[in-house]
Amino acid sequence: MRILKHPILDFPIKKTIHFKFNGIEYEGLEGDTIASALYANGIKKLSESIEHHRARGLYCAIGNCSSCYMIVDHVPNVKTCITPLSEGMLVESQIGKGALK
Amino acid sequence: MLDKNGVASLEQVKSRFPEQTRLLKPKAIIECYEDIPCNPCSTSCPFHAIEIGDDINLQPRLNIDLCTGCGICVTSCPGLAIMTAELRENRAVFKIPYEFIPYPVVNSVWSGVNRDGKVICDAIIEKVSLTSKQDKTALVTVSVDHKYLYDFVTVRTKNE
Amino acid sequence: MINKELIIVGGGPAGLAAAYSAAQTGCHVLVIDRNPQVGGQLIKQTHKFFGSEKQFAKTRGINIAKKLISDVQKSELVEILCDATVVGLYPDQVISVLQHEEYRKYHFNALIIATGAGEKMLAFENNDLPGIYGAGAVQTLMNLYGVLPGQNIVMVGSGNIGLIVSYQLIQAGVHVKALLEAAPKIGGYKVHASKLRRLGVEIMTQTTIRRAIGEDCVRQIETIKLDEAWQPILGTENIIDVDVVCIAVGLTPLYQLLAMSGAKLKYVPELGGMVPVIDSLHQTSINNIFVAGDVSGVEEASSAIVEGYLSGIAAAANVGHRQSDYQKCIEDYQQQLKALRSGPFGAKIRAGLQKIEVEADAR
DSSP states (O other), X not given: OBOOOOSSOOOOOOOEEXXXXXXXXXXXXXXXXXXXXXXXXXXXXXXXXXXXXXXXXOSSSSSSSOTTEEEETTEEEEEXXXXXXXXXXXXXXXXXXXXXX | OHHHHSOOOHHHHHHTSOOGGGGGSOEEEEXXXXXXXXXXXXXXXXXXXXXXXXOTXXXXXXXXXXXXXXXXXXXXXXXXXXXXXXXXXXXXXXXXXXXXXXXXXXXXXXEEEETTSOEEEEEEEEEEEXXXXXXXXXXXXXXXXXXXXXXXXXXXXXXX | OEEEEEEEEOOSHHHHHHHHHHHHTTOOEEEEOSSSSSOGGGGGOOSBOOBOGGGTTTSBHHHHHHHHHHHHHTOTTEEEEOSEEEEEEETTTEEEEEETTEEEEEEEEEEEEOOOEEEXXXXXXXXXXXXXXXXXXXXXXXXXXXXXXXXXEEEEOOSHHHHHHHHHHHHTTOEEEEXXXXXXXXXXXXXXXXXXHTTXXXXXXXXXXXXXXXXXXXXXXXXXXXXXXXXXXXXOOEEEEOSEEEEOOOEEEOOHHHHHHTOOEEEEGGGTEEEEOOOTTOBOSSTTEEEOGXXXXXXXXXXXXXXXXXXXXXXXXXXXOOOTTHHHHHHHHHHHHHHHHSSGGGHHHHHHHHHHHHHHHHO
């Protein structure tokens, strides 16, 4: 869900960006990070923990904690909270350890 | 209790009010109960009615004779801890800071709320001012029954 | 190898203030920041700041950022590199920087580390569930990206961050059900607490979160009351329905580059964690490496800005740019810091700084 009106901040209408998450098409906005676009679409579970497959999502949202790792355009261990969203991006949950091919 | 839930006691509140006879004109009520490093109320007052001094941790002291109740300190206080109060016949009229949307509409009736967040009365919105100098803190003039002089602190829309 | 007179790592309030004051002395400055824009945490602070005029009191954090950035942009002597992470700091005054998959090395004459602080975590069952976020994260989502963080939130922690972010959540249209504080008293400024209470937020002291409940994300939390000895009181458990939990239990300095440099560090809980041992000019135990802002001890942005101004001219003086009013400026900045720290809220900082001074004097 997006905030449209705010007493202090202005949120101007931005260009729509199309991307895929686990094969399904979603929309984000220009200026979004991958994580903020997923969040706006109601997606909080991003990946799973390596050993016990527990749900993983954001924690710090500014690139410190590494909780938000996902596979982006086939590259693993991407910090999605600080990676800008771009048109046509393929975003996937990272299950297990990321492997560079 | 201020330390436990942010609610000032009646005694603390009354200590910030002048004698009721002085409220025939609006006066600033500065509910700054703690020493924190801060002085915009003092530096913003065009009548030099608020004194803090060189040690900016000290709590502000109001010179009631110099205060005109203009409300500049109300929208300057980063803690939103100041309002003005005035007694007009059987009404208590306040100017409060307000930073939410939608803003109150003039002549509408909102709920008057006390420091514990409880609805205590009806509040008539008399004026809403939002100049660029206020930097997005609206100054809302609101009137309630005068018996709520020491209880009223803010307004809430009746839908909630 | 690229040579620079003064490099500042971190373009938040401390780094920007340092860049400005150093450039005023004629020193060439390079500011390196890992984010797409500078401004640090200020760019999401929608509230008006405290302090005095010298620290931009009554100005909203977002506007303080704009002012600091514009001050720096006016100077031809300041270069800013964004999307660039300093990944290494070496003994021969070299840093390595990773930017857009490219790796570069810089040599500096003087360095100011202004990397700020990161959020602490709280240990409780299921604290790893999605939906449990640092308070700063929630602020980032709503104030930077315009994304609504949730509908029903509980805030854990009553320091200034917990209190302020709760208010900002309400401004964004979120229902803040409760604010939990483990201590017997509210930790931050009472004016922030008063603002929340009159909005109907329940502030529960001597209460903590025991566990989070949910499968793929948090749905409920169980709170429990604590006694005078901070022990849970069985039988006082309470379940609250939530979709987001914010953890605001303090910040800890991001000291890792300093550890690489070999600078003397000390664990000081009052300052948030590991901090460098510094002298009164904010120089570390390594010559020409200075610090400013939260990385040298977690305080308010007002202190970070003044520490930035101070370390900026001190570092510039070290590399040959010492103005005639240098001593007067240093004394003014030290006096401002003293004033900011002299009240009751400064007691913890003063106690922490004393521990550092003892170390510095012992050197």
